[in-house]
Amino acid sequence: MTRRIRHRLLFLAAAGVFASAAPAAFAQAVTESLEPYQMLRSLQFVQDTVVMGDHSAGEMQRFMLSELDRKFRVADPRVFDDPRNVDAALIYAMSGGNPATLELLVSKDVSGNFDNRVADVLRKYLNGRGLLVANTLAAMTPEYRSQRVGPYLALVAGNVMVAKEPKRALEFYDWARLMAPGTIVEEAALRRSIAIAIDVKMPDKAFLFARRYARRFIHSPYASQFADLFVGLVVKHYGEISQEDLEGALDIMDDDRAREIYLRIARQATINGKGELAQLAAERARQRGGDPGAASGNVARLYSGVASLSQGDVADALKVMGDVPSDQLSPEDRALRAAAQQVAEEVMRPPSAAPDQAVQGQDSLEQDKRSSLPNQISAEETSAVKGNETTGSKAGVVPASDSANKLDPAFTTFVEKSRSNLSAIDDLLREEK
Structure with missing residues (x-):
């Protein structure tokens, strides 16, 4: 009988006990016949099943952790003469188990098994x-690479070293992944490796880790953390990450997952002012969305419309954004649309008077004033004339700076109001990030 079949039988036996809500005595009778290391294998099987996408096994994981805790606490110390049970206790503690249980077992260990x-x-x-023992853990972990606890110790060592030496933490995560492929250990190591590679400004390596995660663990309950990291990575480093890289990473996903991530990229790229990426992601989201009239399709149209504002298609963008039903948008997306519509309307609104007409109007007013007072020359005008004679410039020529100041007050008000509106919109968009 293969190991996988044994794990499946143990899992089904435990599941039958749990699902039928059998009395505690019967449940204990089933688990009492198992050694701790055998129960641990069932727990590992359940945990690996969860990260591969079977979220219904989550309840079973909690049940197995509870049963293992009880098993260890009542175990005869002689049980740990078997090294497999010692390893089981250590792995249990590193797999979400009760730390106090490990403390109890070590305190009762008079035979030196631990x-x-x-x-x-x-x-x-x-x-x-953990930082107090970071160096000890880093030095000790290589000794256990070929042991059952090796992958777990490597994962813990990576977790501890992140704060001190993030690049070294990546090495420990690499070892954890190599020693336990396809398991919850690999899932955790890959996900954390993405975050570290982004922090230490290694986008190429981060994207490589992200592609592996998308291929293997996209249905993990922790995949939402991966999605956050992936979206931020793509938006920040688009250009270093090519269109082909992006599409290749998401082509391996099912349509629902790919559409969700494309939409998130489109939204973040829109807010960050990366119109090309926003339009690309919105278009790919529509292509992976099936029904064009579905909510996801309309959200994609909104992002595409907002992104096209920077390309000069203001009237078309305004129409596209206005056609999207409000009831299919989240409050955040409705706020984004309102801000974008305000920008578009301000861009399209004509000023109350053209600048040339405003200047001409001011010049005519000055001429009228001079005609009504022909014999009254102010001291300022006399100084201006003398200045012109000294510099050789022609009298009566108004410097460009003076012309610029003679704008229609209505036009000046329009400009200032537009600037104020755009500043308010920028503030709103920054809040959306």
Whole structure:
């Protein structure tokens, strides 16, 4: 019987007990016949099933953790003469188990079955003091690479080293992935590697990790964290990340997942003023959306319309945005549309008077004033004339700066109001980021 079949049978047996809400005594009778390491294998199988997309196994994961905790607490110390059960206790603690249970087991270990170095490191890590043992953990982890606890220790070492040496943390995550492919360990290591590579400004490596994650774990319950990282990575580094790279990463996803991520990219790119990326992502979202009249299709049209504002198609963009039904937009998207519509309307609104006409009107007014007072020359005018004679310029020529100041007050008000509106819109868009 293969290991996978044994795991499946153990899983089904436990599931039958849990689903039928059997009495606690019967549930304990089933698990009492199993060694701790056998129960741990069932837990690992359940956890791997969850990250591969079977979210219904989440309840079973909690059940198995609870049963393992009870099993360890009542176990005879001689059970840990078997190294497999010692490893099971350590892996249980690193897999979401109760830290106090590991503390209890180590305190009862009079036979020296537990490696004190590992136990001490894990106690501190699980109690939030991992940085105190970072160097010890980093030095110790290579010794266990070929052991059952190796992938888990490598994952913990990566978690601890992130704050001190992020690039070294990536090395530990690489080892964790290589030693436990297709498991919850690989999923966690890949997801955290993406975040680190982004932080240390390694977009190429981050995108490589992202492609692997999308291929293997896109249905994990933690995939929403991946989506946040992926969208930020693409929007910030588009150009270094090509259109072909982006499409290749999302082509392997199902339509629902790909459409969701394309829409998020389109929205973030729109807010960040990256019109080309926003239009590309909106178009791809429509293509992966099936029914063009569906909500996702209308949201994609909105982002495409907003993005086209910067390309001069203001009237068309305004119509596209106005045609999108409000009831198919989130409050955030309605706010984005309102801001974009205000920009478009301000751009299309004509000023109350053309600048040339305003200047001519001011010149005529000055001429009228001079005609009505022919013999009254002010001291300022006398100085201006003398200045012109000194510099050799022709009298009566008004400097360009003076002409610029003689604008129609209505036009000046329009400009100032437009600037104020655009500043308010910029503030709104920054809040949306």
